[in-house]
Amino acid sequence: MSTQPVNYLETSELVLNMGPQHPSTHGVLRLVLKLDGERVKAVECIIGYLHRGVEKIGENRTYTQFAPYVDRMDYVSAVANGLGYCLAVEKLIGVEAPARAQMVRVALAELNRISSHLLWLGTHALDIGAMTALFYCMREREEVLKIFENYCGARLTTHAFRIGGLQYDLHDTFEAEARAFCDMFEKRIDEYEQLLTKNPIWVERLRGVGVLTAEECKSFAVSGPMIRAAGVNWDLRRAQPYSGYEQFEFDVPVMHGADSYDRYLVRVEEMRQSVRIIRQTLGRIPGGAILAKVPKVLKPPAGEVYVSTEAPKGELGYYIVSDGSQHPYRLRVRPPSFMNLASLEKMAVGALVADVVAIIGTIDIVLGEVDR
Amino acid sequence: MATDPWEDELASQLRSSFTDVSLKLESFHGQPFATLEPGGYVKAVEFLKAQGFDYLVDLTAVDHPKDPVRFEIVAILYSFAANRRVRVHTRVGDGEAAPTLTGLYAAANWLEREIWDMFGVAFAGHPNLKRILMPEDWQGHPLRKERSIVAMDQEWVRANLDIESGQ
């Protein structure tokens, strides 16, 4: 008796295009996935849909004029972007912001870290399927944005800092608002953790997904919460303190699982630490000038500096080359999201398609910064 | 640029290891950088990586159209152990290919693609050298100094909006 050959379904490789208008890609990221069934064999990221040529614009603006544009890169953490840029130019012209300005900068930058992490947590949870967290996070983020609006008149693209210090002095109710926010927010973090941390679906979807070991993190130049979740105790606020961060007590959360779940834990703990830093600034903000003596027409001496700060997403660096004129000769931004996203092509290999959504979420990208 | 000489242990190690290529060690605002010919560039980065500089912070280029050798490639390296950054500079001419760092750092892949996209500096040995930010059918390289931002804008506006200028 002869056996008939069994006809299996054809199992050729499937190329799946995901994005750029896919809700889980957080903007306009396009992924080309090569699939073997439900498994991802290879990923290619196609980016640039939001490219506005920020570096080219920088070469065509004066140092002061360029400051509003940096807000538009990582638009959910505009304050952190502005802080990095101001510090870089200040280093180039050899000016340091007054003590009052530095403390205010820290307070606002930490509030901004909270708002950025909140947006991440809400949308990440939404991607995974936990919808409640989004509403909670947006509710608290609103409070932060209100503080920003009261301080500088804008909620998102704040343009809060100026080269040499601040343009606006603190509004009278700032300390009360910030204190009320801290008191309220600490309980709210517990609420998020109650929703998510031990939620079996949450744990199941994130544990062991998107593993990137410490060695791989270093090779891909991944920074921020992602590298700290891989066991590297490295936070620029601690390693190379700027803007007076050395005065504050805070812990750098480090986890060793190197997966999406640990990145979630690191970011949640970072929010707690940010609250701790904000509390330390309150009542301690010194008086005095808010703007150092900076010439109206800025002409930094010829030279080049690289200055980086710990933005919510990771190491945000500015490499500025000056030729002694009013305009930067070359202005390079080292975007943390861009570098972190590059590691997706490694992390997603071998994962399921549904995990790719979780992995994109865990990187915490903002396409405005990836594409610049 | 008024630079200071870069003098410390690492500098002397570099100097003694690279006797056969031209090597300039400078520092500006306390930030040290080494300038080498393209031949020594990868070797210097490799040497620094062995010294603990295992994190490629950034890789970028600067266009100097008036200089005889036009493009300056800048690699910024970081060492976790020493908690410091070092820059390695090299120069390549227009149309020449720069040596790639993809063999040393995975991060160099996208960064070198970006340099190719923005400046048109090719990297010899790069596994996937194609545009990353600009559309594939875009002509030219936007961050070169001869690309004027106003001219680019007017070109687009004329082609797409039927008006003379958007500015």
Next chain:
Amino acid sequence: MEMAANSMLNTLKRWLLLDLLDGLWVTFKMQGTGNIATEQYPSDRPKVAERYRGAPRLNINPENNETLCIGCDLCAKACPENLIVVGTVRNKETRRLDLTTFTYDLSRCMFCGLCEDACPVDALELTQDFEMASYTREGLIWDRQMLEEGPRPTQYTR
């Protein structure tokens, strides 16, 4: 023993729908009128912050109805987008610059506030007005009269 007691407790919890009631309680707590976040725009207009950076205004001196602008062109120079054009003529008698035209292209404005920072006499100011929509691109290019009078959005009532 402990395990058995635990599972008993869990079963009881499930039968008495305690988790469900817990969730419903959260919903119920949010029923108060103080928790309403929805704004009935446009009949209720939101109150924006005092420092809000909205529509630009060219201030006039209330005493003599003359413009405060001295035509120094600093705002136009400070603007990153180059969207301000100041037209002046030299007054032969007072030897000062008199403002003739002032155009402000709102369609390219990003409300960064650099122009009001640059103004030495507080003539140009970003106000709390936020309703600047227009049906045409040209409608977003404001002239001196528009800048002095400010936008006049339609008022709605409940």
